[in-house]
Amino acid sequence: WPVYAPYVHAINKLKKERNAAILAHNYQTPDIFHCVADIVGDSLQLAKEATKVDADIIVQCGVHFMAETSKLLNPDKTVLIPDMKAGCSLAESITGADVRLLRERYPGVPIVTYVNTSADVKAESDICCTSSNAVAVVESFGVDRVLCIPDEFLAQNVAAQTKVKILTWKGHCEVHERFTAEELLAYREADPEIQIIAHPECPPSVVEIADYAGSTSGMINYVRDQRPPKVLLVTECSMASNIESSAPGVQFIKPCNLCPHMKRITLPKILDSLLEMKDEIHVDPSTADRARQAVERMVNLKQ
Ligand code: 13P
Ligand code: SF4
Numbered sequence: 662w663p664v665y666a667p668y669v670h671a672i673n674k675l676k677k678e679r680n681a682a683i684l685a686h687n688y689q690t691p692d693i694f695h696c697v698a699d700i701v702g703d704s705l706q707l708a709k710e711a712t713k714v715d716a717d718i719i720v721q722c723g724v725h726f727m728a729e730t731s732k733l734l735n736p737d738k739t740v741l742i743p744d745m746k747a748g749c750s751l752a753e754s755i756t757g758a759d760v761r762l763l764r765e766r767y768p769g770v771p772i773v774t775y776v777n778t779s780a781d782v783k784a785e786s787d788i789c790c791t792s793s794n795a796v797a798v799v800e801s802f803g804v805d806r807v808l809c810i811p812d813e814f815l816a817q818n819v820a821a822q823t824k825v826k827i828l829t830w831k832g833h834c835e836v837h838e839r840f841t842a843e844e845l846l847a848y849r850e851a852d853p854e855i856q857i858i859a860h861p862e863c864p865p866s867v868v869e870i871a872d873y874a875g876s877t878s879g880m881i882n883y884v885r886d887q888r889p890p891k892v893l894l895v896t897e898c899s900m901a902s903n904i905e906s907s908a909p910g911v912q913f914i915k916p917c918n919l920c921p922h923m924k925r926i927t928l929p930k931i932l933d934s935l936l937e938m939k940d941e942i943h944v945d946p947s948t949a950d951r952a953r954q955a956v957e958r959m960v961n962l963k964q
Pocket of ligand 1: 687
């Protein structure tokens with residue numbers, strides 16, 4: 662009888678009583694991912710599902726920008742995050758004032774902001790993107806120059822796949838920036854059979870040697886569809902643990918790095934969140950209106 666079972670039972674009971682839905686990112690720990698989440702996915706899937714969810718309350722198991730995105734798309738629902746301090750190094754790398762300065766400096770150049778940003782930043786941008794649609798979003802303007810901020814590595818990885826000139830910012834994901842090509846080549850040298858699957862927040866030198874690069878759900882689908890005998894997931898630690906059971910026969914090698922922000926969300930905090938209805942996400946209405954437009958343009962983009 663695992664130690665987390667009473668929490669799982671209590672959360673699932675309370676969830677029904679309160680008519681709440683739990684949205685969990687692919688980086689949540691397996692107990693959350695498998696036992697209490699109603700919807701799991703990457704950032705784009707969670708944003709899309711947030712528009713469809715039939716519940717009065719959304720408990721966002723992920724980081725703050727994800728909960729804020731759910732609130733933007735569901736202004737009349739209560740959106741809770743079990744730990745308000747669950748941040749993101751990318752979201753913290755840029756402010757709305759920075760984006761206004763960029764607009765002054767590059768008049769007429771469309772501004773695409775990664776969804777890993779605050780509502781203030783989204784409100785100053787033309788459209789959002791995630792790692793799974795960034796190339797399509799950048800190309801949707803039909804112009805030759807686009808600002809793609811704040812993730813420098815994602816922008817460079819997008820630039821490698823399009824003719825559009827990409828201007829960027831110096832933000833990095835503190836988890837993915839730590840992977841190096843040398844480290845991965847050493848794994849490949851030790852075992853040439855291994856497949857390397859990387860997230861596009863990794864440096865371009867890492868993505869270049871990967872067999873596949875894509876969003877967290879893209880990586881999951883690749884492993885489930887291709888069933889490589891040995892795979893190295895170049896991303897946050899929980900991903901491999903979450904999908905191991907649905908990919909029998911695949912051996913996972915885990916050179917993982919932990920996201921300390923994602924790991925702030927735990928079963929006891931989810932239970933507290935539902936019991937005490939905390940911490941509630943609020944966004945200033947005028948910021949929310951403009952930020953929502955940027956997110957909705959992305960969600961509605963035909964791909
Ligand atoms: P995905 O959109 O691929 O899920 O990525 C979100 C994230 O925070 C990765 O670090
Ligand atoms: Fe942010 Fe990186 Fe953590 Fe994703 S993994 S939430 S980009 S710090």
